[in-house]
Amino acid sequence: MDPGANWWEALSAIGTVLAVLVSVAVAIREVARARAAESALEDERRQRLAEQRRGIAALVTAWAESQYEPSPDGTHYVRRVIAHVANESTEPAFNLNVVLAYGSPLIQLGPLSIPVPIHVLPARQARSWDVSPGFAAHSTGVGQVPTDPIASISFEDSRGVAWTRGYDGKLQEGGGHQAISPDSETGEAQIGPLDSPFNPIAVVTAFHSALESATTVQDLKPLLSPTATGWSALTNEELVALRDEHAAYGLAAHVWYPTPRIAYVRLIHDDDIERARKGDSARALVVTLVFLVGKGWRVFSSGGAVTEPDWIKFPRKDLLRDLRG
Structure with missing residues (x-):
């Protein structure tokens, strides 16, 4: 056997092994590069998608504006406060919750x-509501500079991502349904002045108190709407039952206005107040009120359900007059 041939074969084998190792190393490096490139591309895709989502969410907003208009008879000014919610994006927004605020x-x-909530707001659509009566309940009064209301909004995009735009206008991911605590530092101010004829809670407070001592429905008459004829048929036994029912409930701090001259005030069961503060379901009674020109808010009905606006009667042409008459 030729020793030179053995060395040559050994060197050839070693060369082959080295070539294989180099090929494997190159392949591993290329795989690593490919994975790194794929990871970078995926990161870029996620970032681009996040920017796209934020760009869409940035086009959903809420605001309020007010102005003074001459009354129909030209004797005074009427303050109109209109709240707007707009979705200027190319996708719908869902479960929109808006909270208005004012002052400092x-x-x-x-x-x-x-x-509450606005279940869906289609792409490139806007909606508006007259919130003038609700804002009038919080009038700053004589000698104080009136301030315009501002709005915050929470909503979900088409991918279910939650967003919140605060009172400062800044948008952030996260949030969801906006709960309002009546026990904040401004809790009493949230109720509004109880001596204002424009404040539904003032009337509900008086109604709640009057029920405790009322012996006949006539004792409640100054607080009732004259167009709610069902009150006149209330028997003394039914009045006692109504008083007992109300005794287990306390007041909520906020009013909802399905129309400018109809208000719903919820009474929360005393045992469920903590649940209500956390946003959980709670037992409630609803007092439905109507605004009558020259009289202010009056109780139309009270019970476990609201009276819908199209079932409520107003005095003739009352809805055609401004709030101050």
């Missing part, structure tokens, strides 16, 4: 006339 420090008024 901010006093949260709730959604007022805005539905």
Whole structure:
């Protein structure tokens, strides 16, 4: 056997092994590069998608504006406050919750006339609501500079991602349904002045108190709407039952206005107040009120359900007159 041939074969084998190892190393490096490139591409895709989502969410907003208009008879000015919600993006927005506030420090008024929630707002659509009566309940009074309300909004995009735009206008991911605590530093101010004829809670407070001592429905008459004829048929036994029912409930801090001259005030069961503060379901009674020109808010009905606006009667042409008459 030729020793030179053996060395040559050994060197050839070693060369082959080295070539294989180099090929494997190159392949591993290329795989690593490919994975790194794929990871970078995926990161770029996620970032681009996040920017796209944020760009869409940035086009959903809520705001309020007010102006003074001459009354129909030309004797005074009427303040109109209109709340707007707009979706200028190319995708729908879902479960929109709007809370209005005013003043410094901010006093949260709730959604007022805005539905809770707005289940869907289609792409490139906007909606508006007259919240003037609700804002009138929080009038700053004589000698104080009136301030315009501002709005915050929470909503979900088409991918189910939650967004919140605060009172400062800044958008951030996360949030969801906006709960309002009546026990904040401005809790009493959220209720509004109880001596104002424009404040539904003032009337409900008086109604709640009058029930405790009323012996006949006539004792409640100054607080009742004359167009709610069902009250006149209330028997003394039914009055006692109504008083007992109300005794287990306390007041909520916010009012919802399905129309500018109809208000719903919820009474929360005493045992469920903590649940209500956390946003959980709670037992409630609803007092439905109507605004009558020259009289202010009056109780139309009270019970476990609201009276819908199209079932409520107003005095003739009352809805055609401004709030101050």
